[in-house]
Amino acid sequence: MTKAVEQLTAILARFVDFSGKYLPDDVLVRLRELRAEEDSPMGTRIYDAMFRDLDLAAELNRPCCQDTGVIQFFVQAGTAFPCLGELETALREAVIRATAAAPLRPNVVECFDEKNTGNNTGTRIPWIDWELVPNSSGIRVFVYMAGGGCSLPGFARVFMPLEGYEGAVKAVFDQVVSYGINACPPLLIGIGLGASADAAAKLSKKALLRFIGSRNSGGAAELETRLEKGLNALGIGPGGFSGKHSVMAVHVEHSGRHTATLALGFSTGCWAHRRALIEITGDLRSTLLSHRRASLDGVWERFSPDYPAANPSGSSHAAGKGKP
Numbered sequence: 001m002t003k004a005v006e007q008l009t010a011i012l013a014r015f016v017d018f019s020g021k022y023l024p025d026d027v028l029v030r031l032r033e034l035r036a037e038e039d040s041p042m043g044t045r046i047y048d049a050m051f052r053d054l055d056l057a058a059e060l061n062r063p064c065c066q067d068t069g070v071i072q073f074f075v076q077a078g079t080a081f082p083c084l085g086e087l088e089t090a091l092r093e094a095v096i097r098a099t100a101a102a103p104l105r106p107n108v109v110e111c112f113d114e115k116n117t118g119n120n121t122g123t124r125i126p127w128i129d130w131e132l133v134p135n136s137s138g139i140r141v142f143v144y145m146a147g148g149g150c151s152l153p154g155f156a157r158v159f160m161p162l163e164g165y166e167g168a169v170k171a172v173f174d175q176v177v178s179y180g181i182n183a184c185p186p187l188l189i190g191i192g193l194g195a196s197a198d199a200a201a202k203l204s205k206k207a208l209l210r211f212i213g214s215r216n217s218g219g220a221a222e223l224e225t226r227l228e229k230g231l232n233a234l235g236i237g238p239g240g241f242s243g244k245h246s247v248m249a250v251h252v253e254h255s256g257r258h259t260a261t262l263a264l265g266f267s268t269g270c271w272a273h274r275r276a277l278i279e280i281t282g283d284l285r286s287t288l289l290s291h292r293r294a295s296l297d298g299v300w301e302r303f304s305p306d307y308p309a310a311n312p313s314g315s316s317h318a319a320g321k322g323k324p
């Protein structure tokens with residue numbers, strides 16, 4: 001391993017370690033808003049328990065949830081990034097190091113032999129989604145810890161022409177009613193609409209990367225607003241103990257589709273939505289874009305009253321829809 005690749009691996013390992021312990025700014029802001037709006041005694045106590053949990057995680061330097069998930073990376077890679085050829089190896093090694101250092105619970109079991117690999121890597125894991133960015137020498141990396149409970153409600157389905165949007169909305173409600181509580185509400189709902197089950201599923205996961213507080217545009221924005229209102233009216237509430245908000249937000253991403261079909265992808269994030277974004281330049285300077293009042297060495301303001309909403313998708317997307 002060259003000196004540069006070793007440096008890159010160390011940054012990424014610290015990044016993974018950190019992201020299991022500190023929620024991103026937008027999630028914290030939203031949880032604070034929901035706590036302020038909640039008026040059920042049980043609901044407010046659940047939110048208070050969440051904040052106590054986050055305080056303790058910081059104080060004890062431990063993950064804020066025991067389920068640190070199967071680790072997924074979403075990489076926007078500049079084609080001129082000097083370590084591009086070694087990046088996959090660095091990401092994999094970073095997971096192994098963070099698992100030992102944080103520590104993160106080893107969650108990865110290989111299919112069929114059902115043995116835990118012990119270090120959170122495995123066949124095609126960490127899962128890596130690649131986007132190439134021409135004429136750039138830097139990278140942006142999202143890490144997402146896909147816990148068991150918050151992955152459980154996920155599904156994808158292709159609807160017949162006559163089922164259309166109504167069929168998709170009904171399926172979303174059925175899924176949240178059946179499995180939403182498993183994902184530790186208030187939930188972040190990611191919806192992908194597109195041409196095929198695989199494309200819609202991928203879009204639904206990308207929807208979870210968008211910062212809370214952003215809205216898509218046009219019909220997608222209207223669907224986000226209406227679903228949010230309808231899902232909150234279910235009264236599932238924080239932790240499933242009833243309350244005003246069942247969801248932190250609903251995000252819809254879409255692509256073109258076949259005229260005869262509509263594919264729906266559905267993913268959920270939990271209240272402990274551990275999604276972080278880092279930018280690394282070609283000379284290996286790093287900036288944490290999801291946690292504006294933090295660096296990989298620590299957090300200096302976690303819950304101040306005027307905590308600003310940040311855009312974890314970074315400044316280059318701030319004027320747009322906050323898409324990854």
Ligand code: SF4
Pocket residue numbers: 065066067068147148149150182183184270271272
């Ligand atoms: S759903 Fe989220 S908060 Fe609940 S156990 Fe899983 S990872 Fe933890």
